[in-house]
Amino acid sequence: MATLGESLRNIWKIDELRRRIIYTLGLLIIYRIGAYVTLPGVDASILADVNAGSNPNDIFGFLDMFVGGAFSQAGIFALGIMPYITASIIIQLLGAVLPYFQKLQREGEEGRRKITQLTRYGTVGITLFQSIGYAINLQYGATGQAIVIDATFFMVTTVIVLTAGTVFVMWLGERITENGIGNGISLIIMIGIIAFFPQALFNEFSLTNNLFIFLMEIAIFGLVTLGVVLVTQGMRRIPVQYAKRVVGRKVYGGTTQYLPLRVNAAGVMPIIFAQSIMFVPATIASFFPDSAFMQAFGGWFSDIAGWGYSTVFFVICVFFTYFYTAIAVNPKEMADTMKRQGGFIPGIRPGKQTSEFIDNILTKITLPGSIFLGFVAILPAFAMQAGVQAGFAMFFGGTSLLILVGVTLDTLQQIESHLLMRHYDGFMKSGRVRGRYM
Numbered sequence: 001m002a003t004l005g006e007s008l009r010n011i012w013k014i015d016e017l018r019r020r021i022i023y024t025l026g027l028l029i030i031y032r033i034g035a036y037v038t039l040p041g042v043d044a045s046i047l048a049d050v051n052a053g054s055n056p057n058d059i060f061g062f063l064d065m066f067v068g069g070a071f072s073q074a075g076i077f078a079l080g081i082m083p084y085i086t087a088s089i090i091i092q093l094l095g096a097v098l099p100y101f102q103k104l105q106r107e108g109e110e111g112r113r114k115i116t117q118l119t120r121y122g123t124v125g126i127t128l129f130q131s132i133g134y135a136i137n138l139q140y141g142a143t144g145q146a147i148v149i150d151a152t153f154f155m156v157t158t159v160i161v162l163t164a165g166t167v168f169v170m171w172l173g174e175r176i177t178e179n180g181i182g183n184g185i186s187l188i189i190m191i192g193i194i195a196f197f198p199q200a201l202f203n204e205f206s207l208t209n210n211l212f213i214f215l216m217e218i219a220i221f222g223l224v225t226l227g228v229v230l231v232t233q234g235m236r237r238i239p240v241q242y243a244k245r246v247v248g249r250k251v252y253g254g255t256t257q258y259l260p261l262r263v264n265a266a267g268v269m270p271i272i273f274a275q276s277i278m279f280v281p282a283t284i285a286s287f288f289p290d291s292a293f294m295q296a297f298g299g300w301f302s303d304i305a306g307w308g309y310s311t312v313f314f315v316i317c318v319f320f321t322y323f324y325t326a327i328a329v330n331p332k333e334m335a336d337t338m339k340r341q342g343g344f345i346p347g348i349r350p351g352k353q354t355s356e357f358i359d360n361i362l363t364k365i366t367l368p369g370s371i372f373l374g375f376v377a378i379l380p381a382f383a384m385q386a387g388v389q390a391g392f393a394m395f396f397g398g399t400s401l402l403i404l405v406g407v408t409l410d411t412l413q414q415i416e417s418h419l420l421m422r423h424y425d426g427f428m429k430s431g432r433v434r435g436r437y438m
Helices: 004-013 015-034 044-052 059-066 082-094 099-106 108-140 154-179 184-208 211-232 269-285 292-302 307-328 331-340 352-385 390-396 398-421
Strands: 235-242 245-247 250-252 255-262
Touching: 004 015, 004 398, 015 154, 015 184, 015 398, 059 184, 082 108, 082 154, 082 184, 082 307, 099 108, 108 154, 154 184, 184 211, 184 390, 184 398, 211 352, 211 390, 211 398, 255 352, 269 292, 269 307, 269 352, 269 398, 292 307, 307 352, 331 352, 352 390, 352 398, 390 398
Parallel strands: none
Antiparallel strands: 235 255, 245 250
């Protein structure tokens, strides 16, 4: 088994892998630099004073974490890659209800290219609308301060710059996926989240003022991360028999493969959906500053450490886990594919019974997966109840931790494949980053 140092040296020995990693790091550095380039016509010093009194736990603070602080700093990449994520989700949901998109999904490479093109168009359209709202918030927001230096053509220039910035970030992500290592879009999101981690860690240590408690928090954070790794990689394997000849119930000359069903097939999307919904009431309440009822209503939904908020958040996460799994995994399509390829599950008739069997298994393993996902979503609330500061508590669970774990594992798996193709040992004894099987 190769040590970590040997694996790192092996990575550097492979010219293609070394080039891909350096290329990826270079593009990520360009993205981070863009987060600090302020939009034309914005007074950065006044904006910094306004941000000092802002609430990091509202919807804008949530978006700011995903773009590495560019949103609060009015950077040219203020909207980041989020419009692309929104467009991708919309296209994926349309694929579940519209025959045209279902047809594209079945057309292989040509269909994927068409879907990618439509996603890009959708990204531009969504960015145009979001950039208009962002410009209005900067120019006419309830800050009481002149953030905008020159209002002449500010709306037009801001919309153009933000749209171009998002398209450029989307291009960076696609270039990383094609010529770098890992999924470019996911890495861009992850690097924005990581940018918050050192400051959150420093603030936690400064405010705790107790080394033992701080180390205990770090240890608990490590255990939570390990638990997320183990559960998110969990699978249920269903044996599938591909036979050359079947006589009765006996198979001659066949091979057995396994159909893997993930415990968490929906990934991080249910938490993103649920968190977006939980931010809506507080956002609506912000438009009625003179209404005591609306402020109380919005405040209840802004208290992410409250038990009421956590309960509702948990239930919504469980619901969306089932909802998104139903969209992402199609048992009927899997059964039809197996039937066309001459495969079957031993003891189960091909066709409808296979589809029902897969659907039943998927429903059973999704239940613990959804409960786990809901628990991870509200872990920051438990951390804050235990005295952890809000900035560091956000890394104890929720979207940020799942993205960090998922993207890291995906990138490591790609590095593993490059090492194994050149007959080098990977990071794991088995030669692959394996998941746990239930």
